[in-house]
Amino acid sequence: MLQLDGVTIVQGDFRLEADLTLESGARVAVLGPSGAGKSTLLGAIAGFVPLSTGRVTLDGEDLSTLAPGARPLSILFQDNNLFPHLSAAQNVALGLRPSLRLTGTEQEKVDAALERVGLELLGGRRPAQLSGGQQSRVALARALLRRRPLLLLDEPFAALGPALKTEMLALVREILNETGAMLLMVTHDPEDARAIASQAIVVTEGEAARPAPLAALLDNPPDALASYLGRRRGAEPNAAHEGDDHSAG
Numbered sequence: 001m002l003q004l005d006g007v008t009i010v011q012g013d014f015r016l017e018a019d020l021t022l023e024s025g026a027r028v029a030v031l032g033p034s035g036a037g038k039s040t041l042l043g044a045i046a047g048f049v050p051l052s053t054g055r056v057t058l059d060g061e062d063l064s065t066l067a068p069g070a071r072p073l074s075i076l077f078q079d080n081n082l083f084p085h086l087s088a089a090q091n092v093a094l095g096l097r098p099s100l101r102l103t104g105t106e107q108e109k110v111d112a113a114l115e116r117v118g119l120e121l122l123g124g125r126r127p128a129q130l131s132g133g134q135q136s137r138v139a140l141a142r143a144l145l146r147r148r149p150l151l152l153l154d155e156p157f158a159a160l161g162p163a164l165k166t167e168m169l170a171l172v173r174e175i176l177n178e179t180g181a182m183l184l185m186v187t188h189d190p191e192d193a194r195a196i197a198s199q200a201i202v203v204t205e206g207e208a209a210r211p212a213p214l215a216a217l218l219d220n221p222p223d224a225l226a227s228y229l230g231r232r233r234g235a236e237p238n239a240a241h242e243g244d245d246h247s248a249g
C-alpha cells in the first residue's frame, strides 16, 4: 500500500498537495493538464523532489528517509534514462549492480531480462545503435530486473508510434502480471490509460486527488479534466476529441 500523508510540495510559486492511498497492485493513470504537477508528484514519490510537509510510505516504510536509489521502486522517463556510453546489457545490469561487476547468477538474470523484452541478440549495442522502441525495451528490462514493488512511468512511450506504444503497454501489463507491482503512469492519452490502468489520480489546481475508477472518470470527466481531454462534459459524442472514441455502454 502506498500512502501520501499530508504531502505538500513547493517549487517556486508552484504548490501541490496530496493526501491519498493506493492499494498494493493498483494500476493508476496520473492525468491532468500540462504543468499541473504530474511529473512533480512522481518525482516526490521517487525522491527527486523534496516534500515540504507530510510523508510517503510504502507498506508502512517511510520512503522520505531513503535516498532515491534506495527506494523500493523503478521510474522510467520519456528519455529512458539510458547511459549512452554503455551497452544495452550494461544499462540493464545497472539495475542490479551499479559497479557492473556481476556474479554469474546476476549475468544470467541480465540475459533473461533482455530475452524477456526480445533483445537477446542486441545486448552488445549502445543506445544510439538501437531504435526508440528498442531503447524503451532496454529501460523496461532494467525495471523488470529490479523487481521493485512500485513502477513509476512518466510518459515513457510518448515518442513512440501507435503500434510500438501498444506493444510496449502490453509488455508493461505482462510485467505487472508477473511481478504484481503497483503502477503509477503519467499519460496525456486516455486510450493509453484505459489500456493499462483501472484507476486514475487527477492532478489539477494544486491538488493530486484521491484515486477514482478510471472508466467512470473518462466517461464523465470533471470540468478540469474534460477541457484537458479536449471535450466538454455533456458534449455530443461527435464533438469528442478525435481518437478519443469510446462508448459509455
Ligand SMILES: Nc1ncnc2c1ncn2[C@@H]1O[C@H](COP(=O)(O)OP(=O)(O)OP(=O)(O)O)[C@@H](O)[C@H]1O
Binding pocket: 011, 012, 013, 014, 032, 033, 034, 035, 036, 037, 038, 039, 040, 041
Ligand atoms: N525546478 C523547478 N522549480 C520551480 N518550478 C518548477 C520546477 N520544476 C517544475 N516546476 C513547475 O512545477 C509545475 C508542475 O510541473 P510538472 O512538470 O510536474 O507538470 P506536469 O503536470 O508533469 O506537466 P506536463 O504534462 O507538461 O509534463 C509547473 O508549473 C512547473 O513550471
